[in-house]
Amino acid sequence: MELKYRAPEGMNDVLPESSHLWQYVEARWRDHCHRYGYGEIRTPIMESAALFERSVGETSDIVSKEMYVLERGEERFALKPEGTAPVVRAYLEHGLHAGGGVQKLYYITPFFRGERPQKGRYRQAHQFGAEIIGAAHPLADAELLAMVMAFFAGLGVPDSALQLRLNTIGCPECRPAYRDGIRQFGQANFARLCSTCQSRLERNPLRILDCKVCVAITADAPPIDPYLCDGCRTHFETLQGLLKTLGVGYVRDPRLVRGLDYYTRTTFEVVAEQGLGAQNALCGGGRYDGLVEQLGGAPTPALGVGIGVERTLLVLHALNAPLPEPPRLDAFVVAFGDAARPIALQIAQQLRMAGIACDLDLEGRSPKAQMRLANRTGARYAILLGETELQTATATVKDLASHEQTAVTQAELAAWIRQRLP
RNA sequence: GGGAUCGUAGCUCAGUUGGUCAGAGCGCCUGACUGUGGCUCAGGAGGUCGUGGGUUCAAGUCCCAUCGGUCCCCCCA
Secondary structure, rough: OOOOOOOOOOOOOOHHHHHHHHHHHHHHHHHHHHHHOOOEOOOEEEEHHHHHHHHHOOOOHHHHHHOOEEEEEEEEEEEEEEEEEOOOOOOHHHHOOOOOEEEEEEEEEEEEEOOOOOOEEEEEEEEEEEEEEOOOOHHHHHHHHHHHHHHHHHHHOOHHEEEEEEEEEEOOOHHHHHHHHHHHHHHHHHHHHOEEEEEEHHHHHHHHHHOOOHHHHHHHOOHHHHHHHHHHHHHHHHHHHHHHHOOOEEEEEEOOOOOOOOOOOEEEEEEOOOOOOOOOOEEEEEEOOOHHOOOOOOOOOOEEEEEEEHHHHHHHHHHHOOOOOOOOOOOEEEOOOOOHHHHHHHHHHHHHHHOOEEEEEEOOOOOOHHHHHHHHOOOEEEEEOHHHHHHHHHEEEOOOOOOOOOEEHHHHHHHHHHHHHH
């Protein structure tokens, strides 16, 4: 069938048959973050385009070719392509640094990137995010990583199904020397690099390290370790010690440089062994010690993480993790005969006000059709109302599983049902 | 941006080398049971075979284009 209108490419509707799963993981994320002392922040769906251009980086794929830009008069906006920059912007705008100390902010947000959709990658996707602003110590890095792994574990994803990859990419003090080293390495192997990496060599040489086309070549690239300044080396070593203390397993991945310009020192991602197809990164993040200052604030260390909601759900399904059932009705009110319909509506309303989830036919359908509806909704009880019940101000309550029927006065109906619900 | 693949009823799909090919199952509706579901049985509604051209006596079935879906590269959540 040809449809006149469809959802935009790469953007999805979440229907009632699966929206309860979203509600489930969202609730888990909120609870989890509260447990670690975070407060929720909600920022607009779009921001000044310049915010992303300056923070994420003009040369990044995200800004250079994937951002949805809207223009209105003189103003240029962008649908947020990631979650961190808006949070930092809000942090500065509302003076959240004023009280001193560390700000821990979490969020659930859609984000938009104009890429070709594929399994686990959409143009509108959603992420769980957490940012720690104002903490320089590796304690913060360690806590964040432990929190992420615990989140997945809490959802029933065993550590064995995941891999935490960890790296450090230095800081403005030591990274330039490493960048030069990589650039020299790249120039020495220039002819063998793919065309995109050849152009990357000028603008963003570190990116050749995570190019999958050039892995064979860059396997011999120099590691960053000898280039790290004392501060970065100590930070990374301390972090690794803390992870060991916490029992958080990880693998060092020297190629993990990430695509956003604002990262410093720690970078990490969590990949899933199965269930995601080619887009197996469930989560990514790192430290961005220069971003707050770059956006106009005082020098402020910070770090954060983004977890893909769609990808998380894919993994939960692939691993057969425990998932909640869609909510069911407690009762379905059935009217036998037109005279009973207004009473049915009234009783349904009373039950609802008493906290009982119930529904009834709104089309004036036959008793049999109403019973079919009652059965299909999975309701535990059918509340039958006919001539007899109306005359005696009662209702016949039928347990749809046991077929047992009981006469209950209409006045006691809500209490009678509530008593029997789990 | 490049590539592969698919596109037949609400859903999952059959449809041989082009010639009753417009079908099945599930779902939905009605009835068998004039006030009662799940099982069974009997009926029924629903598709210009994504769209537009072309080849042919004849096209879901071949060709071209186009629009979608899915997946992959790139990159990322």
